[in-house]
Amino acid sequence: VPVDLVRYVVNRESTFNPKAYNHGHWGLMQIKHATARGMGYDGPATGLFDAETNLKYAVKYLRGAWLVSGGNAKRADTLYQTGYYYDAKRKGLLEETGLGVDRRRHRLPP
Numbered sequence: 367v368p369v370d371l372v373r374y375v376v377n378r379e380s381t382f383n384p385k386a387y388n389h390g391h392w393g394l395m396q397i398k399h400a401t402a403r404g405m406g407y408d409g410p411a412t413g414l415f416d417a418e419t420n421l422k423y424a425v426k427y428l429r430g431a432w433l434v435s436g437g438n439a440k441r442a443d444t445l446y447q448t449g450y451y452y453d454a455k456r457k458g459l460l461e462e463t464g465l466g467v468d469r470r471r472h473r474l475p476p
Contacts, residue, residue, distance in 0.1 A: 367432045371439050372425055375446060384417040393417065395424030402427075405464055430454065430463030 372395075379396035380386035390398055392414035399411035402423040407414070414420050428442065434450045434457060435441035445453065451465055460466030 367425060367429050367442075368439065371432070371442060372421075372428065374439075375424075375428060375443060384420065385415050387415075393420035393424075395420055395428070397424040397427065426464060430459075430465060433459055433463055 376382055376394045379391075380394050382394065384394050386393060386396060388396060392399065392402075392411055394417055397414060397420060399407075399414065402414055405423045405426045407419070407423045409419070414423070428446050431442040431445035431450050432439075434445055434453045450463070451460075454460050454463045454465050
């Protein structure tokens, strides 16, 4: 994912404020807790205020949007905002984007 695209999303979503919160959207890239969990995050929603954690999972999600968009930054940004499950499914990219993995089956027992 191009660094400029990540910077653009962070600026638009939170103006670089790691403690930004808006209606269930958390941190720098304003990722939803459920979306972060879908990307492998298993911590509390408030953990997404940590900039490094937020970027790790939100950029992973943005990467999927980038793949589905075919490398079109404007389209990837739109997909990041609106979701891209059905686009990824239609293009056969569920596994590659991380959306096709049932993370509950892959968790280690406590």
